[in-house]
Amino acid sequence: MTAPQPLAPANVPNLPSLGDTSREALSPVTERKLGEEIMRDIRFDRDYLDDPPIIEYLNALGNNLVAARPGSRGEANYDYFFFCVRDPMLNAFALPGGFIGVHSGLLLAAQTESELASVLSHEIGHVAQRHIARQLGEQKTDALIPLAAMVLAALAAKSNPDAAMGVMMGGQGLAIQRQLNFGRDAEREADRIGFQIMGAAGYETNGMVAFFQRLQTATRNYSDLVPAYLQSHPLTTERIADIQARIREQPYRQRVDALDFFLVRARARVLQDTSSKGLAETEEFLRNQLQQPSRHQIASAQYGMAILALKRRDYAGAQSWLDKTAATIERPPAPGAFSSPLPKGVADSVLAYTSLEIKVDQEDKPAVIAQAIREGEVAHAKFPLSRGIVWQYADALIKGGKPEQAERFLRDQLQMYRSEPELQDLLAQAYSKMGKIALQHIALAESYALLGGTQAALDQLVLARKAPDASFYEHAVIDAREREWQAKRREALGEKGKDKGFAVSGSVKAAPAQEMQEPADPSCRGMLADSPRCAAVPRQTPWGQQRR
Secondary structure, X not given: OOOOOOOOOOOOOOOOOOOHHHOOOOOHHHHHHHHHHHHHHHOOOOOEOOOHHHHHHXXXXXXXXXXXXXXXXXXXXXXXXXXXXOOOOOOEEEEOOOEEEEEHHHHHHOOOHHHHHHHHHHHHHHHHOOHHHHHHHHHOOOOHHHHHHHHHHHHHOOOOHHHHHHHHHHHXXXXXXXXXXXXXXXXXXXXXXXXXXXXXXXXOOHHHHHHHHHHHHHHHHHOOOOOHHHOOOOOOHXXXXXXXXXXXOOOOOOOOOOHHHHHHHHHHXXXXXXXXXXXXXXXXXXXXXXXXOOHHHHXXXXXXXXXXXXXXXXXXXXXHHHHHHHHHHHOOOOOOOOOOOOOOOOHHHHHHHHHHHHHHOOOOOHHHHHHHHHHHHHHHHHOXXXXXHHHHHHHHHHHOOOHHHHHHHHHHHHHHOXXXXXXXXXXXXXXXXXXXXXXXXXXXXXXXXXXXXXXXXXXXXXXXXXXXXXXXXXXXXXXXXHHHHHHHHHHHHHHHHHHOOOOOOOOOOOOOOOOOOOOOOOOOOHHHOOOHHHOOOOOEOOOOOEOO
């Protein structure tokens, strides 16, 4: 993502970090561990948008904001991770340890990049000030696992209000309210930190007020339908007035939004509801947007139509709309018209990913896959940091009958990105094509372990040990991994035993996360899970409900 235009630094006061007093209740390392545990479950929720272009854009934007206030990483030097979940409500949330989620409805409601940046900055403020840790310190409780379960329960409540109400009646509603609703003081503090971050990063600080006002209007529309304990960001006139007063002290600044903001919003609009009715409504919206005079709007509508056609498996239509998108972006302004070049951000990598996405999905056409391999090699050389392009290129190599080349490529990637389960998934597919059964199961075991499925990983090691092609070296790797994961599983079971009798203001106990089931096809994982051959594979959500 390109850096904002050079601007004079905003004259914003610095606030002290108030998170140090929370150390006794929750250390920064423990806080990060808790956040990772919550994220392992969220990634297996059906509404987690595991879409590389959206995730890459949010992380480019979010980390640009974090870089403007290095102290927000804390003494543990958190690596922030920004992600999106399908939810029409306008909301965002911060988890312990630097994990920040954005609802797709909020992404679509933001009219400018500065408005979206204001929300992310606000949530960064929550993390930087360690509000969750401070709340735990006030509550004098060490119930970390029940906290994780209750955060997930609140996220799931949007699709099953009855379940949320049951939790409330069971006595944990007060805990959800206290742990998710940071309170007015914490919200004001996060507003001020977010205001500082926006100013330092070069975004329009009036975007915070504009979005707050839009959020306040939207809240009025559904406040009667949503229980108060799920409204985690209560807005007040006082909060809005406070930010307006701060803006009046700053010189006016203007920032041109990058094209990637509009492309990602169009992509999120399609992915938010992929039912037949949802796609039809999205198509009507995009066709109306095509009539707008702005090149940003036309290009993003064309891109949305490409994703829409891809979801309908109209590959020719998808490629045609993608070509129109590129032509609109590169089209010179009309003679005599005043126009500045469009800032692109990560738009070029988004388009490259989508072009690969269209081709790799046509695995029954060897000529198209061969073209995807050539295109993927060029795209990876041009955008080496794009994880989505890496995964698409490796997938193309595997489907194109080049598993040995895919193995070498993935091994090189794993030297730099050891914590990516997607790489292990793809490596398992490459080994399967090569007939290396033991290595296939070892790669799947590594993937499951990275995702928190320790028992599933151990089951894969059993299969690897029984494989007829397992060598002495591979048996040694299996033994070492088995000892490590058995110890980890015993430790996890011990922690669950300690928390078994815990209840907050009642007798309902937190639901434990379910172990992941092994899919029949190793490609039925992660970003490939929407494939038709994977539709019948049963997987468990964190709450034990089968995915559909």
